[in-house]
Amino acid sequence: MIWDPHYECMSREDLQAIQLDRLQATVNYAYEKVPYYKALFDEHGVHPQDIKRLEDVHKLPFTGKEALAENYPFGMFAVPMKDVVRLHASSGTTGKQKVVGYTKRDIRTWANLVARIATMAGVTDEDIAQICFGYGLFTGGFGLHYGLEKIGATIIPASTGNTERQITMMQDFGTTALVATPSYALYMAEVAEDMGVDTSRLKLRVGLFGSEPCTESMRKELERRWHIRVTDNYGLTEFGGPGVAGECECGEGMHINEDHFYPEIIDPETGEVLGYGEEGELVFTSLTREAFPIIRYRTRDISMLINEPCKCGRTTIRMKKVTGRTDDMLIIRGVNVYPSQIETVLLETEGVAPHYQLIVTRKGYMDDLEVRVEVSENYFTGKFKELEELESSLRSKLNRTLGISARVKLVESRSIERTMGKAKRIIDLRSKD
Structure with missing residues (x-):
C-alpha cells in the first residue's frame, strides 16, 4: 500500500522538475525572508538567480x-510569530536547543509526510497504535500522532514512563503498532517478561522505531523479543x-520524501x-517549509544514498x-570508532544483553576504551x-x-540505567582528566 502514489512513484524526470522548481523558490524565499541567509549568500557571492539546475545547489x-x-530562538524563522502555530525543539542535552516553528501549512504537510512513512511500515486504518514517545517539545510524539491519525489508525497517546501500565494497555486495548525508541522498546520487553507476559500472545504486529540509530542486530533482537516486524524511520528536529x-516492506533502506527534502552525501x-x-555525511535542503526553511544542512549523520529501483514500486x-x-x-588512539560497530558485536554475542556503555578515559597520553x-x-x-571466557571472546x-x-x-543484568528516550551510550571523561 502506498499513501501518495502520485509523488512517491513518479518518474525521476518529473520528480527532478518539481525539486528544481521548489529549490529555486526556497532559495529565493530564504534570501528574502531570513536575514541569516541573505548575509550568508552575499558573503559567499551566490544569489538565488544562480540556481538554474539542481546541481547548482552545490554552489550554496x-x-x-x-x-x-x-x-536562537527565532532568528532563522521566515515568517512573523503571528503566523507560527507551533514550536518544537531538540532535547538540548548540549548547548542551546534547536527551536523550529510551523505554520498551519507546515503542520498539514508534516502529518501527510508521517502518514507516508507509517503506510510504508504497514500501518492501516485498522491498527491501534500505542505511541511511547514523549509528548512535548520533542517532535516524535506529536509527529507520529498526527500522521497515524491521518491514516485513520486508533491512537493511544501513552507517552513514556509507567512501563508496567504500558504493557497492561497493550493487553487491554489490543495494541497492534508500537512507536518508541529502540532502547525503550527493549526495556519494555524486559518489564513484560518480569510481569510474566508472553509477548507472542499480544496483538502487536509492527513497530515504528526512531529517534536513535537501530542497527540490524538491534532490529533482530526487537523482533525476537516482541514477535513483530520492526521498521526504522528517519527525521530531524531541524x-x-x-x-x-521511512522503510517500506522490502527493508532495503529508507525512502526519502524527495519532493520535500533534497538529499546529498558529502x-x-x-x-x-x-x-x-x-x-558520507547526509546533507538536506528543505523544499516546502514555510516557517523554517533550511538550506544544505549538515546533519552529522553517516549514511549513503541508494538509487536502484525498489520492488515496492516507490x-x-x-x-x-x-x-x-x-x-x-x-x-x-587515532582510530575512528562508532558505537554502532560495538553494538553489532555485542548483539551477535551469546551471553550478553543489549545494554552497554562506552567509557573513554585518558591515561597519560594514551586513550583507554572500556566497554561495559x-x-x-x-x-x-x-x-x-x-x-x-566470555570477556576474552568479546x-x-x-x-x-x-x-x-x-x-x-x-x-550484572539490569545494572546499566534504562531511559525512556534516547539511550546514553557514551561517557567520555577525557576532557575531565
Missing part, C-alpha cells in the same frame, strides 16, 4: 548547527521531525559531494540506515571461568572489528 554554502545556536524518510572532512553508493531515492554520527564518532555490557540473566551461572571480536584493543567489563 552549508548550514551548520552553530547557525541555529547563534540565531526538518520538522519524523517524516523525512565527505565530512572536505565537504566534497559524493556519488550514490558512497558513504521511485524515491533511499538512504541506508544511519551507521553513526560525526559528532558521536570517537577517536581512540550486561551479562544475560539466563547465561549467568556463577562460574568464574565462563565469565572469563575482547577479541572487538579488536578485530575496531582495529584497536578495548577493555571489556561484564556487569
